[in-house]
Amino acid sequence: MPELPEVETTRNGIAPFVENQIVSQVIVRDGRLRWPVTADLNNILVGKTITAVKRRAKYLLLETDSGTLLIHLGMSGRLRVLSEAVPPAKHDHVDIAFANGMTVRFTDPRRFGAVLWTKQDPASHPLISHLGPEPLSDDFNGRYLFDRSRKRQVSIKTFIMNAEVVVGVGNIYASESCFMAGIHPQITAGRLTRKQADKLAECIKIVLGKAIAAGGTTLRDFRDSEGKPGYFAQELLVYARQNMDCRQCGHPIELIRQANRATYFCPICQKR
């Protein structure tokens, strides 16, 4: 479900309710996520103040002055801010309750998500230390993309979805960015020209920025922390639009599979 814009939308939603609040209780109803939820999380967090809610790649970082709670939403994860009186439903695996009466509730039907405590600096955590730059930072640009892609044999669409190259670009925004840049998703990464690298890096920033502004993309079940959908689905140029007319040239959008993921593109606007 969530790519960078959806995670950022979630961060924006929970931060005002959580920052500077004191944890009163943590309830783990089902700790069987991608990795087991850190044991004894209640004892670890009770009484601690969440000093900031940050994001690195698709991880949400709830910081305290003695460690950080890493939360990943996986494919189907969601965080909501609720009154703690709201009864839990199926798949509501973890509650973090605060002294102000609000609860952050982690829901994840597929259980690909993660809730992990670390005392380390999160930047050096094994799940994070190997990750590439943030796409919206100045560290990510055409020169970087060009340099990193030299001699790489994978398709450009698969390449930009590699989190060691750049984080946050998932399956929706990879197709969208290639279309906006006029780049065929199947071209070999190593054959990207410098000009194309500039264009693609720029388009990734534009697409992600617009998606964040729209509150993310809701295809089926993404909801923000208040339960509202994201509106970027209305602005999608190619994703989930197979056989529909290209918004730019009118030719039917095509659907192929790359690395076992759906790719959408326009064969006229995106030449090989």
Next chain:
DNA sequence: ACATTGACCTGGGAGC
């Protein structure tokens, strides 16, 4: 080092 594939897990929709 790089590329490819399977695995994790549940629910929803299509087709019969």
Next chain:
DNA sequence: TGCTCCCAGGTCAATG
């Protein structure tokens, strides 16, 4: 209605 099959927004680990 109900069964089977396929698909899904992520990413790690194993394999060659």
